[in-house]
Amino acid sequence: MRKSEYIIRVKNVSKVYGDKTVLNQVSLDVRKGEFVTILGPSGCGKTTLLRLIAGFQPATSGEISIAGNNVTQTPPHRRPVNTVFQRYALFPHLNVYNNIAFGLKLKKLSSVVIAGKVKQALRMVGMTGYEYRDVDSLSGGQQQRVAIARAIVNEPEVLLLDEPLAALDLKMRKDMQMELREMHKSLGITFVYVTHDQEEALTLSDRIIVMSEGRIQQEGTPIDIYNEPSNAFVADFIGESNILDGIMLRDRLVSFAGYEFECVDEGFGENAPVDVVIRPEDLYIFEPSEATQFTGIVSSCIFKGVHYEMMVQTPGGYEFMVQNYHPFETGREAGLLVKPADIHVMRKERVCNTFEARSVDETHVEFLGTVFEVRPLDDIRNRKSFRVEIDFDKIILHDNEEDGQLTGEVCFILYKGNHYHLTVSTDSDEDIFADTSDVWDNGDRVGITIPPAAIRVKPLTCGANE
Secondary structure (H helix, E strand, C coil): CCHHHEEEEEEEEEEEECCEEEEEEEEEEEECCCEEEEECCCCCCHHHHHHHHHCCCCCCEEEEEECCEECCCCCHHHCCEEEECCCCCCCCCCEHHHHHHHHHHHCCCCHHHHHHHHHHHHHHCCCCCCCCCEHHHCCHHHHHHHHHHHHHCCCCCEEEEECCCCCCCHHHHHHHHHHHHHHHHHHCCEEEEEECCHHHHHHHCCEEEEEECCEEEEEECHHHHHHCCCCHHHHHHCCCCEEEEEEEEECCEEEECCEEEECCCCCCCCCEEEEEEECHHHEEEECCCCCCCEEEEEEEEEECCCCEEEEEECCCCCEEEEEECCCCCCCCEEEEEECHHHCEEEECCCCCEEEEEEEEECCEEEECCEEEECCCCCCHHHCCCEEEEECHHHCEEECCHHHCCEEEEEEEEEECCCCEEEEEEECCCCEEEEEECCCCCCCCEEEEECCHHHCEEEEHHHCCCC
């Protein structure tokens, strides 16, 4: 790939505020004319990344290039980009014409040239005839068009958009999505778009960058991201998913929810722990018959406008979400089937909690900034370094922080069919992972207990998290 095909290059960029790392070694290339969406939950670093590209904030480390030039230290007004903000930032004391012309007047262009450029920009956003309207008299969608016109009138090489549709109602947001897509095609410039709305990203983008906790989790086309998520976070964040723990028995055969299924995946080895993803629309539901792979009882059935969304409880205690055009009423037994190609198998990011530790004495070790009791180990004192492992289901969480050996905050929840898999950010700034049947919310403060029998001491040679 020739360098000239890239309009933006972000290389190993980090952003740190005090002791908090918001972006962690992010690298990203954007091709000329592409519509790239940076997608992720609140606090993932997506807006910070956009602001670094725009120049509104300096990078702590790394390099940013635009149109082949290193702009890492270049102020915003000297970068060939314009930004459309969530709140539009229009000047209330200026009419539509003067809002759009503002940047051109700063360049001291002639009034004739400015008039021509403003007229063309208004035509591009479908606002011809609104030149002398007060911006306060415009609807939210019209104000957004004016903000885009003000950005494109300067003919930037890149247009940066920071959640520009967030303030609009649902219908207007849908309409503006289509208009933005058409505008991108007609303008022929590069769009970099930030949103937390998965459907919006799938609708608009040539390519999606999924972010979490300051890192890029996956990048690819909307189809790739939806059909082939790289990990459980992406699968859960992009659309609805059934995500379950599984065992890859051998090539093309996987076990989950107490059953064995043929699949198309290979190369995982034998009896390997995996995550299994099945989209709700890929589960077939019908009257129990010889074609049934497994059965369940419908526990809920909700009409979603285009389809029905049903929850089905299996005899083994697992719950599956099914989306279908035909409803099965609550309490009814149903047969379920999934085709091999619709089962997506992913390697697990980790199979247990793993931490580096040091010995305190024969029955105590220290990790996560806390001393924990372990089963007596005579040789532990002589080890300079080792690691400890704790299974997810051995972590005990308490409502009352004071009941735990250490404390933390629930920051991510993943439903795995018959339990929840939680990520807890401890107060020592390391994450711990717990499997539980209890219901928690993001942001809940918890106490954390690790029983002595749950802690396995291992040599450090195997590395960090598995």
